[in-house]
Amino acid sequence: xxxxSPATLSASPGETVTLSCRSDLxxxxxxxxxxxxPGQAPRLVIHSAATRATGVPTRFSGSxxxxxxxxxxxxxxxxxxxxxxxxxxxxxxxxxxxxxxxxEIK
Amino acid sequence: QVQLQExxxxxxxxxxxxxxxxxxxxxxxSGFYWxxxxxxxxxxxxxxxxxxxxxxxxxxxxxxxxxxLSVDSSKNEISLRLSSVTAADTAVYFxxxxxxxxxxxxxxxxxxDVWGRGTLVTVSS
Numbered sequence: 242x243x244x245x246s247p248a249t250l251s252a253s254p255g256e257t258v259t260l261s262c263r264s265d266l267x268x269x270x271x272x273x274x275x276x277x278x279p280g281q282a283p284r285l286v287i288h289s290a291a292t293r294a295t296g297v298p299t300r301f302s303g304s305x306x307x308x309x310x311x312x313x314x315x316x317x318x319x320x321x322x323x324x325x326x327x328x329x330x331x332x333x334x335x336x337x338x339x340x341x342x343x344x345e346i347k
Numbered sequence: 348q349v350q351l352q353e354x355x356x357x358x359x360x361x362x363x364x365x366x367x368x369x370x371x372x373x374x375x376x377s378g379f380y381w382x383x384x385x386x387x388x389x390x391x392x393x394x395x396x397x398x399x400x401x402x403x404x405x406x407x408x409x410x411x412x413x414x415x416l417s418v419d420s421s422k423n424e425i426s427l428r429l430s431s432v433t434a435a436d437t438a439v440y441f442x443x444x445x446x447x448x449x450x451x452x453x454x455x456x457x458x459x460d461v462w463g464r465g466t467l468v469t470v471s472s
Binding site for chain 2: 271273275281282283284285288289294295326328330333334335336337338339340341
């Protein structure tokens with residue numbers, strides 16, 4: 242089970258935020274992060290816990306290993322407000338996703 | 348740039364079989380894994396399973412008894428068939444192409460970097 246916190250995070254453009262994903266199993270670094278905007282498919286942001294996907298701005302960074310992971314976004318831009326999901330691929334099937342953190346504009 | 352497009356009926360009756368197709372353009376099916384993910388307000392994002400171009404499959408245990416994923420290389424399409432549907436199967440269904448790293452045939456990494464736009468399927472009489 243992947244537990245994301247907080248469920249909703251309010252922040253202003255320019256701020257730095259950190260989203261959390263906690264697993265009840267040790268995942269090593271087998272965790273990905275996705276960004277989803279309304280009406281769109283998820284977009285891969287981070288894989289292998291800390292590797293940015295192609296084309297993802299450097300203000301996105303992932304960290305953590307084992308059971309505790311974080312996604313940090315620095316200098317928030319308006320385009321970053323979305324729902325973020327973590328996904329594990331260590332213990333499967335099934336591949337599982339967290340329930341998401343909604344990042345909203347304060 | 349590979350693009351994925353889901354198609355199928357938007358409305359399915361309870362107990363019927365849901366059939367969806369994913370058309371792949373801008374690339375070949377060959378050598379890749381292809382996946383389905385669905386999303387509903389109740390369950391969030393739910394991994395359905397994958398099928399490799401050579402036919403290897405792996406399904407979500409919760410759906411395994413009702414699910415068939417297949418590829419048609421001649422049409423460059425992937426198909427999903429889910430039988431005996433209920434209202435709980437109502438969701439947006441995404442076709443996807445994960446990046447998969449295997450070592451000696453064992454999948455070590457699996458994350459999704461190519462997604463279709465999704466298609467809404469409602470199960471209702």
